[in-house]
Amino acid sequence: MSDYGKASSGSFYLFLSQVIALIGGIAGLxxxxxxxxxxxxxxxxxxxxxxxxxxxxxxxxxxNASNLVAHMPIALIKDMLGAFIVxxxxxxxxxxxxxxxxxxxxxxxxxxxxSDYHTPYIGSILSLIGxxxxxxxxxxxxxxxxxxxxxxxxxxxxxxQLLAMTxxxxxxxxxxxxxxLAGYIMVxxxxxxxxxxxxxxxxxxxxxxxxxxxVISLFSAFLPLLPQVLELISVxxxxxxxxxVSKKAKLMEGQPVQSx
Numbered sequence: 001m002s003d004y005g006k007a008s009s010g011s012f013y014l015f016l017s018q019v020i021a022l023i024g025g026i027a028g029l030x031x032x033x034x035x036x037x038x039x040x041x042x043x044x045x046x047x048x049x050x051x052x053x054x055x056x057x058x059x060x061x062x063x064n065a066s067n068l069v070a071h072m073p074i075a076l077i078k079d080m081l082g083a084f085i086v087x088x089x090x091x092x093x094x095x096x097x098x099x100x101x102x103x104x105x106x107x108x109x110x111x112x113x114x115s116d117y118h119t120p121y122i123g124s125i126l127s128l129i130g131x132x133x134x135x136x137x138x139x140x141x142x143x144x145x146x147x148x149x150x151x152x153x154x155x156x157x158x159x160x161q162l163l164a165m166t167x168x169x170x171x172x173x174x175x176x177x178x179x180x181l182a183g184y185i186m187v188x189x190x191x192x193x194x195x196x197x198x199x200x201x202x203x204x205x206x207x208x209x210x211x212x213x214x215v216i217s218l219f220s221a222f223l224p225l226l227p228q229v230l231e232l233i234s235v236x237x238x239x240x241x242x243x244x245v246s247k248k249a250k251l252m253e254g255q256p257v258q259s260x
Contacts, residue, residue: 004112004253008246011194011243011245014105014106020094028091106124106187119186120187123184126179126182130180132176134176134180141166141169188207191203200241203241207234212230
């Protein structure tokens with residue numbers, strides 16, 4: 001395969017990873033909404049809780065939080081936690097597929113231009129390791145919490161091993177987040193270089209919008225939906241830009257490679 005053929009192939013795998021992310025995100029929202037809607041009847045039990053504890057807009061109930069949780073309907077708690085577990089399991093499958101495609105895409109681009117794309121290739125590997133650390137631990141933590149609520153409902157006490165289980169899961173999650181963040185920054189740098197080398201304004205605009213959405217999310221209390229909207233637009237632009245670069249690189253086969 002020629003140099004620009006590698007660039008075309010690598011960009012196409014990155015394009016596929018973004019398509020998987022888009023489809024997976026939409027499917028995840030549908031699955032989560034359907035799961036909640038299917039169990040929505042249990043939410044009616046909340047009125048029983050508010051009547052028991054005399055909730056109103058001006059007063060605070062005399063019962064502590066653990067007492068309130070202990071009397072919450074176990075079906076409601078199980079349904080909500082079950083919905084999150086289903087969503088996390090689905091997100092794990094989608095995310096793992098997305099990152100694998102991204103790793104392979106950056107590997108191809110690194111073989112095309114190692115000086116510019118080796119860093120995002122390493123970043124994609126870091127992201128994969130971080131993801132592997134986070135997702136199983138998150139599932140374990142959610143299942144532990146669900147089990148603890150069942151114990152709380154039955155005996156009005158939390159199992160003594162809950163703290164140990166939570167800390168056990170929290171350590172790899174924290175390490176995974178650090179690795180995922182470092183890898184994410186390195187990958188963004190690679191996307192910017194790719195947009196520069198192939199003169200893709202779509203990719204550059206996507207990265208700029210993504211950075212803006214991260215900055216705005218720090219003030220999400222005032223602008224709760226804007227970061228999500230900008231992020232969605234960014235993903236769409238990035239997907240279109242990667243497809244365009246893949247096609248452009250295919251047409252440039254045989255030409256001398258130009259650095260970013």
